Amino acid sequence: MVRASGLSVRLKLTLSYAGFLMLAGALLLAAVWLFLLRYVPENALISTPVPGPFPIRSNLLHVFAPRAAAVLAFLLVFGLLGGWLLAGRMLAPLTRITDATRIAANGSLSHRIRLEGSNDEFRELADAFDTMLARLEAHVDEQQRFAANASHELRTPLAITRTLLDVASNDPNRDTGELVDRLHAVNTRAIDLTEALLLLSRADQRSFTRERVDLSLIAEEATETLLPLAEQRGLTVETSGDMTPAIGSHALLLQLSTNLVHNAIVHNLPEQGAVWVTTRTHPESVVLTVENTGEKLAPQSVSTLAEPFLRGAERIHTDHAGVGLGLAIVKSITQAHDGTLTLSPRAAGGLRVAVQLPPAPPHTGPELESSRRGTTERLDQARTA
Structure with a gap:
C-alpha cells in the first residue's frame, strides 16, 4: 500500500520527550512561584535607602520571570537534543529488525538478527522474527526438495510410457496385449502418485472441515x-x-x-x-x-x-x-x-x-x-x- 509520508517515529518520540520535559519544567517553576508567593508579603517596610513600603512581589516577579523563561528555553533545547539521541538509541533494535525484514523480502532467508542485550520487548520481537525465518527457511527447503522429488517420480512413469509407445510405433507387428498391460500399470502408478500429492497438499493447507x-x-x-x-x-x-x-x-x-x-x-x-x-x-x-x-x-x-x-x-x-x-x-x-x-x-x-x-x-x-x-x-x- 502507498501511504502519505509523515513524521518519523524518532521525531515523534523526540517531540514527546521535549514536550514532557517542558511541561515538567513549567510545573516545577509554577510550584516554586506559588511557594514564594505564599511566604513573601505584598509590601514590606524598609528604613533604607528610602523609608516607606517597598513592593517585594512585583520586584520578585520582575526578577523571576526572565530567569524562568531562560530555564524553559534551556529545557526545550536539552529535551530536543536529548530526546533525539535517546529515541535513536531506543529504536536501534527496530532498525535492525526492519533491515532484516527487507533482506528476507528480497529472498534471503538465511539472515538472522541475533539481537544482543537484555530480554526486553525488542529482544523478544527479534527472537520471534529469527524463529519465524528459521521455520520459513526450513519449509522452503523442504518444499524445494519435495518438488524435485515429485518431478523425478512423475518423470519416471512418463518416460516409461514414451519408451513403450516408441517401441510399439517402431514395431507395428508387436503384440499389443503386453504393451497395454504395461501401460495400464504405469498409468495407474502415475495416477496414484498424483492423488497422493493432492492429498498431501490438502493436508498441508489444512483445508478441511473439522x-x-x-x-x-x-x-x-x-x-x-x-x-x-x-x-x-x-x-x-x-x-x-x-x-x-x-x-x-x-x-x-x-x-x-x-x-x-x-x-x-x-x-x-x-x-x-x-x-x-x-x-x-x-x-x-x-x-x-x-x-x-x-x-x-x-x-x-x-x-x-x-x-x-x-x-x-x-x-x-x-x-x-x-x-x-x-x-x-x-x-x-x-x-x-x-x-x-x-x-x-x-x-x-x-x-x-x-x-x-x-x-x-x-x-x-x-x-x-x-x-x-x-x-x-x-x-x-x-x-x-
Missing part, C-alpha cells in the same frame, strides 16, 4: 478394508482399544489409518507376521498405535521414513509398495490436526508408529453419534462384502 470423530472406529474401518490383503499375505491383524473421541476430518484420519495399516501389512515378514492396531485415551490426548513384525530397523533409517519419497532399500521393489508418500501423508495429516507422530523400531524387529492427537471435549453430542453411526454402517458394509 468434526467430532471416534478414532477407534476409524482405525477399525481401515483394518477391515485391508484385511483381505493381510489374509493374502498370511498375516494376523489384531485390533483393540476403547472409544477415542477426537476432532478432525473423518476422510483424512481414515486415510491416515489406512496408510499406517497398509504400511504395516506390506512391510512385514514374508510369513507368520502380525499387525497390532490399538487406540488409547489419555487425559490430554488420544493415541493410535500401529505395530508390525518385520526386519530389524536401525534408528537412523526409521527417522527418515516419514520424509517424502524416502523408502528403505528393501522396500523399493516390493509389490504394493506405493509411491513413497504413505508415511509422509500420515505426518502431514497428523500435523494438520495439531498432533505428533512418533516412529520407533521394535526390539524384535518391525516398526511401531504412534499418532497422538488432541482429544475432543468430553461431550457426546449428536455429531459424534452421527459419525459413529456412519462409521458403523461402513464397517457393516465392509464385513458383508
Whole structure:
C-alpha cells in the first residue's frame, strides 16, 4: 500500500520527550512561584535607602520571570537534543529488525538478527522474527526438495510410457496385449502418485472441515478394508482399544489409518507376521498405535521414513509398495490436526508408529453419534462384502 509520508517515529518520540520535559519544567517553576508567593508579603517596610513600603512581589516577579523563561528555553533545547539521541538509541533494535525484514523480502532467508542485550520487548520481537525465518527457511527447503522429488517420480512413469509407445510405433507387428498391460500399470502408478500429492497438499493447507470423530472406529474401518490383503499375505491383524473421541476430518484420519495399516501389512515378514492396531485415551490426548513384525530397523533409517519419497532399500521393489508418500501423508495429516507422530523400531524387529492427537471435549453430542453411526454402517458394509 502507498501511504502519505509523515513524521518519523524518532521525531515523534523526540517531540514527546521535549514536550514532557517542558511541561515538567513549567510545573516545577509554577510550584516554586506559588511557594514564594505564599511566604513573601505584598509590601514590606524598609528604613533604607528610602523609608516607606517597598513592593517585594512585583520586584520578585520582575526578577523571576526572565530567569524562568531562560530555564524553559534551556529545557526545550536539552529535551530536543536529548530526546533525539535517546529515541535513536531506543529504536536501534527496530532498525535492525526492519533491515532484516527487507533482506528476507528480497529472498534471503538465511539472515538472522541475533539481537544482543537484555530480554526486553525488542529482544523478544527479534527472537520471534529469527524463529519465524528459521521455520520459513526450513519449509522452503523442504518444499524445494519435495518438488524435485515429485518431478523425478512423475518423470519416471512418463518416460516409461514414451519408451513403450516408441517401441510399439517402431514395431507395428508387436503384440499389443503386453504393451497395454504395461501401460495400464504405469498409468495407474502415475495416477496414484498424483492423488497422493493432492492429498498431501490438502493436508498441508489444512483445508478441511473439522468434526467430532471416534478414532477407534476409524482405525477399525481401515483394518477391515485391508484385511483381505493381510489374509493374502498370511498375516494376523489384531485390533483393540476403547472409544477415542477426537476432532478432525473423518476422510483424512481414515486415510491416515489406512496408510499406517497398509504400511504395516506390506512391510512385514514374508510369513507368520502380525499387525497390532490399538487406540488409547489419555487425559490430554488420544493415541493410535500401529505395530508390525518385520526386519530389524536401525534408528537412523526409521527417522527418515516419514520424509517424502524416502523408502528403505528393501522396500523399493516390493509389490504394493506405493509411491513413497504413505508415511509422509500420515505426518502431514497428523500435523494438520495439531498432533505428533512418533516412529520407533521394535526390539524384535518391525516398526511401531504412534499418532497422538488432541482429544475432543468430553461431550457426546449428536455429531459424534452421527459419525459413529456412519462409521458403523461402513464397517457393516465392509464385513458383508
